[in-house]
Amino acid sequence: MATHTNGEVNSPVISHSNDDTAITVLVVDDDPDLLDLTATFLEREEDDFEVLSESDPTAAIDRVNDTDLDAIVSDYDMPTLNGLEFLAAIREDHDSIPFILFTGKGSEEIASEAISKGVTDYLEKKTGPEQYSLLANRICNAVEQYHSAEALKQSEEKFSKLVKNSTDVLGIVDQKGQFKYISPACEHTLGYNQSELIGECAFDYMPPDDRHEAMDEFFAAIEDPEKEPIIEFRFEDPDGGWTIVEARGKNLFDDEFINGFVVNARDITELKKREQELKQQNERLRNMRKVMSHDLQNPVGVAADSLVLYRDSGEDKWLDKVETAVSRIDELLNKVTALSTDQTNITDTQTVELRDIVSSAWETVDTSGAQLHIQDSKAFEADPSRLKQVFENLLRNAVEHSDSEILIEVGTTDDGLYFEDTGPGIPEDERDEVFQSGYTTAPEKTGFGLNIVKEIVIGHGWEITIREGDEGGARFEIDGIVFQPAVYN
CATH class of the missing domain: 1.10.287 (Helix Hairpins)
Structure with missing residues (x-):
């Protein structure tokens, strides 16, 4: 059992013992006899108590500042500072340490004032040792709550630092996909500050194809909390560009603290x-x-x-x-x-207009015996010189493999564009081969044209396929293009 000291002895600073369960309590009372009784009975009540004592509240302030304490028990009526004045001085630097007012001068007025000034507990002194059992119990409860609150505070501070300094974006969305929380990293990664995204639906920032896949995975995980989907999608930034994101999701709607779908996302x-x-x-x-x-x-x-x-x-x-x-x-x-x-590397992209690129390619290729019809035109991000090369090679391919006059049509689809001719077409069993390096049906040609087309398309992150056109010719479809919104005057 630990011994206690009074204010008349110049004792060294005492901190927690090596035992993590020890509770260090400072008792402050100007009556030496009551001070000694309180300390002695508390140590009898709880083996884990380490009781320090001070008879002068002014000296006790220094003691609090120099000692790692778990709780303070103080009398009210003392000559230099009363218990509430002592509390006010303590709260300047220690706003949460348990402070129990243990006084013989009890009144509703004092109790009310003590509560308003932040006292942890209030207990009137009585006769008999039973009061010390009650006091010990009050101390244990207050210290337990204090330690729990401190642990939570430290945990929240660590979490806050981790989230603040992480390059990954941590978000919590509700069952509609609306952001309830998003970490500060969203500004660097996605281009928005937190206030701009809270309450917004995450799916609204994705292009249609990505949105459908993300929603399917999300709602499947809502139905089955065991699912932890990992998906890739494009997220629109404030300037209309796209950030490719990899996101991992976890259904934590049953967690009382989270109550949401947690998403950890990174820019890929x-x-x-x-x-x-x-x-x-x-x-x-x-x-x-x-x-x-x-x-x-x-x-x-x-x-x-x-x-x-x-x-x-x-x-x-x-x-x-x-x-x-x-x-x-x-x-x-x-x-x-x-x-x-x-x-064929894609080095520099900018906003291009389909009509402009196709028209420019048409002017640089010998298109004798061919007519061009541009069905419609939209704007999108691409490397203009490489995209021009795509259409130059497609135009040459169409003209060189046709013995008669042909019509070439270019236009857009929901998520891409097409190039269609009225030539002889490409047999279905050869459509994969034509993209291979060196493949050609004309011995005098190198067979690199369509291979370069495919490389440039892939370099943009798109896909290209071949099917039969409406007039039996070849139809090249390039998918995965995200068009910019139309501007109306």
Whole structure:
């Protein structure tokens, strides 16, 4: 059992013992006998009590500042400071430490004033040891609540610091998908401050395709709390651009404290860009290897065999074949160089208008025997020079594979655009092959045109497919484009 000291002894500063269950209590009373009795009975009542004592409230203030205390028990009627004045002085630096007013001068007026000034508990002194049992019980209850509140406060402070300094966005949405809370990281990651998003529906900031998938996953997790979906979607920023987000969700509607759907989201825009660049680089390497190991073999073989025949016969036609083969080799090597220098990389995007890009491509390609009809036009983000290259290659492909006059139509769909011609079309079993490097049905061509088209499309984060057009020709559809809202004058 710990011993107690009174105010007449210059004792050293005492802090908590190594026992985490010890409760350090400071008792303040100007009557030495009552001070000693209170301390002694409290230590008898609770083995975990470590009782300190002071007879002068002024000195007790210094004691409180120098000692790690769990509770203070104070008399009211004291000569230098009364109990409430002592409380006021303590509360200047210690706003939550339990303070129990234990006084023989009880009245409703004092009790009311004590409560209004923030006393933790109020107890009148009586005769008999039973009062100390009650006091000990009041101290234990007050200290337990104090420690719980302090632990919660520390936990909240740690959580606040983690959330504030995290680059991930932590959000809580209700059953409609409306933000109840969102962490400060939303300003850096999504471009909005907290007040702009609270009460807003998260799904309203997504393009239609992404919204439908996100809503399906969200409502499935609402129905089944065991589901913890991980989804990717685009989130519109204040300038009309898009942030690619990866979000992990958890249904915590049954949690009394959370009562919502918790979403932890991070910006993966740059990650997706790097993944796409790596995918394109690997594709280019495969194409280069194919050209070097396969496509060059034919013209090299033709040149070598033609030289043998020329030496045997002296006929110039074999030299002509050598010349043609060398030209073919030179053309293929130029394509390999183009692949190695990353000419299909998407480096700079800006707002473009479909009509402008298609018209510009039409002017740079020999389109004899073709007519162009632009059905409609919308604005969207793209690399203008690369997108122009897409339409140049599509135009060449349509014209070069048609023996008669053709009509070419370009327009938009709900989430993309199309390029359709009235030429001979592409057989269904060849539609995947035409995008492969070196594939061509014209021996004099390199077969890189449509492969480059696909690389540029993929580089933008879009998808391209081929199907039969309404007139039997080829219809190229590019999906995944997010169009900008139309501007009306």
